Amino acid sequence: MGEMSRYCASFVSYLLRDASGRAFWPGLTLVLLLAVTPSRAPAFEAGRLKSPIRVNDLEIPYRVFAIYALPGEVLEISPVDSGGAQALAVNVGAGGHAQPSAAGWRWQAPSAPGITTVDIASGADRIELNVVVLIPSASIVDQHINGYRLGAYPEKPLNGNALYLPPDGFIELTKDNADLQLSPHFTLSQFPSKQSGDYPKYLVLREQLLLKLELLLEQVNREGIAADTFTIMSGYRTPYYNAAINNVPYSRHVFGGAADIYLDVSPRDDVMDDLNRDGRLDYRDAQHLYEIADRLFREPKLAMLRGGLGVYRSNAVHGPFLHVDARQQRARWGLLP
Ligand SMILES: [Ca+2]
Ligand SMILES: [Ca+2]
Numbered sequence: 538m539g540e541m542s543r544y545c546a547s548f549v550s551y552l553l554r555d556a557s558g559r560a561f562w563p564g565l566t567l568v569l570l571l572a573v574t575p576s577r578a579p580a581f582e583a584g585r586l587k588s589p590i591r592v593n594d595l596e597i598p599y600r601v602f603a604i605y606a607l608p609g610e611v612l613e614i615s616p617v618d619s620g621g622a623q624a625l626a627v628n629v630g631a632g633g634h635a636q637p638s639a640a641g642w643r644w645q646a647p648s649a650p651g652i653t654t655v656d657i658a659s660g661a662d663r664i665e666l667n668v669v670v671l672i673p674s675a676s677i678v679d680q681h682i683n684g685y686r687l688g689a690y691p692e693k694p695l696n697g698n699a700l701y702l703p704p705d706g707f708i709e710l711t712k713d714n715a716d717l718q719l720s721p722h723f724t725l726s727q728f729p730s731k732q733s734g735d736y737p738k739y740l741v742l743r744e745q746l747l748l749k750l751e752l753l754l755e756q757v758n759r760e761g762i763a764a765d766t767f768t769i770m771s772g773y774r775t776p777y778y779n780a781a782i783n784n785v786p787y788s789r790h791v792f793g794g795a796a797d798i799y800l801d802v803s804p805r806d807d808v809m810d811d812l813n814r815d816g817r818l819d820y821r822d823a824q825h826l827y828e829i830a831d832r833l834f835r836e837p838k839l840a841m842l843r844g845g846l847g848v849y850r851s852n853a854v855h856g857p858f859l860h861v862d863a864r865q866q867r868a869r870w871g872l873l874p
Pocket of ligand 2: 812813815821
């Protein structure tokens with residue numbers, strides 16, 4: 538027995554017996570209480586602002602968030618509650634410029650691709666806005682950017698919907714920026730296409746997808762499942778990789794608007810946890826996640842994020858998972874409960 542366990546054993550024995558060696562009931566009660574009190578995971582911290590800010594049309598309720606801009610693009614940054622430019626103090630970030638506008642600030646992105654952090658103070662809130670300045674699509678040569686294979690986007694958008702237009706620009710993912718925080722609980726490293734190939738990698742992401750994932754993660758925690766992120770089994774897919782796995786060309790994954798996710802905390806073993814606590818790991822656990830998501834995105838105030846949800850069972854190469862996407866219209870498919 539080690540020094541520490543000897544000490545613990547004699548401490549327990551001291552609590553259980555009084556000086557004359559008889560049972561000591563208050564001590565026994567204390568030992569029992571310590572034994573049955575579950576150890577608590579730290580409470581989930583959603584990372585929300587007291588008052589959200591708006592960047593163009595996007596409402597951002599988080600203290601850290603990434604948005605995407607082309608070189609030199611101008612963004613309108615304003616408080617959601619009134620107050621205009623006076624309500625926000627904007628530290629423009631390397632290479633950025635800002636000037637007051639009617640609603641808040643007009644911020645102009647640097648002319649070179651890269652990442653610049655705009656620090657914004659709004660009352661007692663501090664917001665870290667990570668602006669990723671994209672590599673313009675004009676850099677695509679023969680379906681590659683900088684040697685990374687993209688493949689070809691469909692030439693015409695699906696049903697004329699602008700959400701299905703080829704991207705204007707791409708995020709450059711390097712070893713150095715992989716830990717970039719996209720939102721309070723997700724980093725850039727979780728989203729690239731799963732194809733082989735070294736850094737730099739290139740991808741696109743839609744801000745609405747990160748808003749959806751954050752809202753769902755918060756709700757999952759509210760319903761008693763402690764988790765600080767989802768595992769992103771598949772986030773962005775290049776058209777090349779998407780075709781290689783025989784998926785439909787207009788998949789939301791190739792437009793950066795979809796993620797196939799599962800929750801893997803206990804045990805952390807690269808597959809979904811037994812979320813419905815029936816002692817089995819199967820598609821019903823993906824259905825459990827679906828039910829939380831579907832209930833959440835039915836809320837009228839989240840109508841903009843109702844989008845797509847699909848439930849998938851396990852197969853030879855993956856466990857059960859939930860597909861989440863940020864298309865505009867509601868779509869539900871797969872093994873629905
Ligand atoms: Ca697991
Ligand atoms: Ca289960």
